[in-house]
Amino acid sequence: MDLTTRNPSDWVLDAIADEAGVDPVELTPPLADAVDPEALDALLERADPDVEVAIRFEYQEYEVVARADGGVDVR
Template sequence: MSQVQTAETDSQRVSRAVIDAVAAVEGIRPTELAPPLYDVVDPDALDKVFAGRSSLGKVVFNYNSYEVTVDADGHVAIKDYSG
């Protein structure tokens, strides 16, 4: 199991941070991810949940062989369970 964590910047949406983090773990370009993120979770809804920066909590979902955790502070953690 490996883990990569990236900080989401003010100029980057949370959904984009997720895409970039998963692509980094896989060693591919973000445009090469399959399936696309929107097949797993609604990117607009994900961005809205964390838009205010006063949000509390986290969102956890599975994407490919990864567990993706997005915290209220904008950090994205990717855990690889593929072995």
């Protein structure tokens, strides 16, 4: 995952799409219905590297945890 050129919301979209077995553009409803992508990006991009930061939210039937280190868990 290229953390330098992609936004955290992109990491999240890709992880959810992988779990769902679809292309990210096919996800419905839009991610913005579950979480504000701009706020997600701002929080994770500005996180102190010495502090573990994670944002947890639900999207469809999934629980999503996005971390500032670029990790995304979709369950």
